[in-house]
Amino acid sequence: MLVQLFGSAVFGVDAQKITLEVNIDKGIGYHLVGLPDNAIRESNYRIAAALQNTGYKLPGKRITINMAPADVRKEGSAYDLPITLGILAASNQIEAPHLGDYVIMGEIALDGSIRPIKGALPIAIQALKDGFKGFILPKENAQEAAIVKGLQIYGVAHLEEVIAFFEGKETALTPMVVDARALFSQHQQDTLLDFADVKGQETVKRCMEIAAAGGHNIILIGPPGAGKTMLAKRLPSILPPLTLSEALETTKIHSVLGRVKERGLIHQRPFRAPHHTISDVALVGGGTYPQPGEISLAHNGVLFLDELPEFKRTVLEVMRQPLEDREVTISRAKFTVTYPSSFMLVASMNPSPSGYFHSGGTTPIETQRYLSKLSGPLLDRIDLHIEVEPVPFDDLSKTALGEPSEKIRTRVTAARQRQAKRFEHLPSLHYNAQMTPKQLRQYCVLERPALQLIETAMKQLGLSARAYDRILKVARTIADLASSTSILPEHVAEAIQYRSLDREGWMG
Numbered sequence: 001m002l003v004q005l006f007g008s009a010v011f012g013v014d015a016q017k018i019t020l021e022v023n024i025d026k027g028i029g030y031h032l033v034g035l036p037d038n039a040i041r042e043s044n045y046r047i048a049a050a051l052q053n054t055g056y057k058l059p060g061k062r063i064t065i066n067m068a069p070a071d072v073r074k075e076g077s078a079y080d081l082p083i084t085l086g087i088l089a090a091s092n093q094i095e096a097p098h099l100g101d102y103v104i105m106g107e108i109a110l111d112g113s114i115r116p117i118k119g120a121l122p123i124a125i126q127a128l129k130d131g132f133k134g135f136i137l138p139k140e141n142a143q144e145a146a147i148v149k150g151l152q153i154y155g156v157a158h159l160e161e162v163i164a165f166f167e168g169k170e171t172a173l174t175p176m177v178v179d180a181r182a183l184f185s186q187h188q189q190d191t192l193l194d195f196a197d198v199k200g201q202e203t204v205k206r207c208m209e210i211a212a213a214g215g216h217n218i219i220l221i222g223p224p225g226a227g228k229t230m231l232a233k234r235l236p237s238i239l240p241p242l243t244l245s246e247a248l249e250t251t252k253i254h255s256v257l258g259r260v261k262e263r264g265l266i267h268q269r270p271f272r273a274p275h276h277t278i279s280d281v282a283l284v285g286g287g288t289y290p291q292p293g294e295i296s297l298a299h300n301g302v303l304f305l306d307e308l309p310e311f312k313r314t315v316l317e318v319m320r321q322p323l324e325d326r327e328v329t330i331s332r333a334k335f336t337v338t339y340p341s342s343f344m345l346v347a348s349m350n351p352s353p354s355g356y357f358h359s360g361g362t363t364p365i366e367t368q369r370y371l372s373k374l375s376g377p378l379l380d381r382i383d384l385h386i387e388v389e390p391v392p393f394d395d396l397s398k399t400a401l402g403e404p405s406e407k408i409r410t411r412v413t414a415a416r417q418r419q420a421k422r423f424e425h426l427p428s429l430h431y432n433a434q435m436t437p438k439q440l441r442q443y444c445v446l447e448r449p450a451l452q453l454i455e456t457a458m459k460q461l462g463l464s465a466r467a468y469d470r471i472l473k474v475a476r477t478i479a480d481l482a483s484s485t486s487i488l489p490e491h492v493a494e495a496i497q498y499r500s501l502d503r504e505g506w507m508g
Contacts (some may be wrong), residue, residue, distance in 0.1 A: 107161060240413045
């Protein structure tokens with residue numbers, strides 16, 4: 001007897017319908033075709049034990065299972081549940097006329113219990129597009145998938161629950177219902193880190209407010225203990241709240257790696273801080289079967305690279321294209337996947353190998369060698385360079401709290417709203433850091449006094465040519481924070497001081 005039912009495969013951050021055809025005929029053997037990986041090939045052992053422990057049996061006949069499209073590679077143990085149900089239906093051990101109405105996914109344990117899967121959210125989104133009635137999956141993934149409206153989501157804990165459901169028996173199995181907007185707004189303001197905890201460093205906090213308002217990448221340069229990491233960790237607390245569409249985008253990426261589960265929906269901007277020993281594949285994504293890397297997990301959030309010169313140069317250089325295009329494309333011989341990677345880069349570094357600005361223990365040559373680990377093209381994609389000096393004792397000993405993140409976020413959100421209105425006719429442009437030279441000419445027109453100021457700075461401070469566009473973008477953001485329609489000389493003057501690494505004597 002032939003039975004047809006459906007699963008799904010995740011490629012990149014999107015899913016594709018997989019048709020499972022189970023045929024049982026005279027003979028002996030278990031044949032699994034359609035490019036399954038080792039985890040799927042081993043499923044017959046798990047399925048045989050699970051069936052035996054739940055009162056059923058693996059038929060002693062020839063079982064042929066085809067996974068279509070046959071030229072697309074299938075991965076993972078999540079096909080255990082649909083294969084099991086297909087075998088039971090094809091061998092007439094259960095009556096399940098509605099198997100084809102649902103997408104079914106789940107790893108099966110030897111006792112018949114159902115274990116969680118990866119990629120539940122993109123699978124649910126695709127199931128809705130394909131017109132399925134519902135999605136049956138492990139209970140741990142149900143809240144994540146239930147974000148998708150218009151699709152019945154059934155979370156199951158054991159094989160017997162699924163069999164009872166399809167046979168129409170009395171069962172407590174009911175669709176999972178989640179109010180995505182209520183869940184999203186309930187936890188959106190939750191934060192443990194606040195700028196009120198930071199003593200002193202008013203100039204640096206101002207620079208980080210500008211970075212947040214314009215989506216600018218920023219690098220903090222200072223000695224150990226000056227507060228670089230503390231400041232970087234608090235940056236997400238002043239970024240505008242995630243929109244529901246951004247939250248869904250971010251959740252899809254984390255779902256592919258199985259990092260959502262009971263949380264359901266990611267409601268805060270991600271903050272990723274990989275160690276400097278990370279490989280280039282782990283940072284940008286890839287592998288034999290490509291997976292998202294740290295830059296994609298930081299999508300719509302912050303990627304913090306502490307001690308930037310300690311990262312391998314090859315690792316830093318692979319970030320150049322994602323920083324520019326806001327996505328990373330991973331190509332293999334038979335397929336190509338694209339992961340979104342629109343993140344804010346926050347980097348920190350010491351000014352010299354010894355860690356201090358003026359250290360007698362480090363020669364100029366050693367300092368230059370240390371700084372030369374950062375290439376010009378990479379620094380070209382960082383808009384703001386700020387020096388972080390140690391906090392004076394008078395500031396450290398103050399008991400009064402600094403300005404809270406909530407107040408800073410209000411100003412940042414207002415500036416972002418001005419940018420959204422300015423770029424409303426450009427769907428791919430959301431904030432100032434994304435402006436191209438064409439948009440710079442249109443939206444960053446300078447009056448003569450401001451233009452003369454940049455010209456003087458370029459000559460006297462030894463600023464590089466690549467700093468010019470960055471200064472214009474930052475000045476535009478400073479003007480937005482000041483609710484100014486035009487860029488004034490004072491906005492340009494403030495933007496110029498945030499280009500430390502372009503000055504003579506720094507990078508050579």
